[in-house]
Amino acid sequence: MLVAILERRAHIQLGEEEIFVNAAGGVRLTEPAADLAIALAIASNKRNRATGGDTVAIGELGLSGELRRVSQLERRLLEAHRLGFKRAIIPGASEIREPALKGMEVQRVDMIGDAIKVAFAERAAPVLAPA
Numbered sequence: 001m002l003v004a005i006l007e008r009r010a011h012i013q014l015g016e017e018e019i020f021v022n023a024a025g026g027v028r029l030t031e032p033a034a035d036l037a038i039a040l041a042i043a044s045n046k047r048n049r050a051t052g053g054d055t056v057a058i059g060e061l062g063l064s065g066e067l068r069r070v071s072q073l074e075r076r077l078l079e080a081h082r083l084g085f086k087r088a089i090i091p092g093a094s095e096i097r098e099p100a101l102k103g104m105e106v107q108r109v110d111m112i113g114d115a116i117k118v119a120f121a122e123r124a125a126p127v128l129a130p131a
Contacts, residue, residue: 009065
């Protein structure tokens with residue numbers, strides 16, 4: 001479903017690509033909050049550009065490409081910050097207490113296309129080495 005959303009809403013051509021998603025340690029990804037991170041990873045591979053190792057992306061994707069709020073977002077962001085993440089891309093409608101996240105740049109987006117622009121345009125991300 002994420003590939004269809006990326007093609008239709010973010011205009012990324014993936015029809016001829018072989019796409020496999022693998023989580024570290026073989027963890028099964030059933031959490032909807034992982035949608036945005038997976039979509040950005042696919043876009044990163046297609047663009048051959050990294051978003052940066054200090055970026056966390058949290059959000060559920062709807063069929064029209066909108067980013068939906070997820071439960072316990074503030075708790076997730078605090079944990080990500082504790083693990084060293086400096087930037088977060090989250091759904092625009094999310095409610096969090098900004099002062100609790102001092103030192104973390106929080107970027108709110110409403111649509112997957114906007115998330116991709118933010119993920120790749122805000123910093124000079126390194127080009128990935130060809131596989």
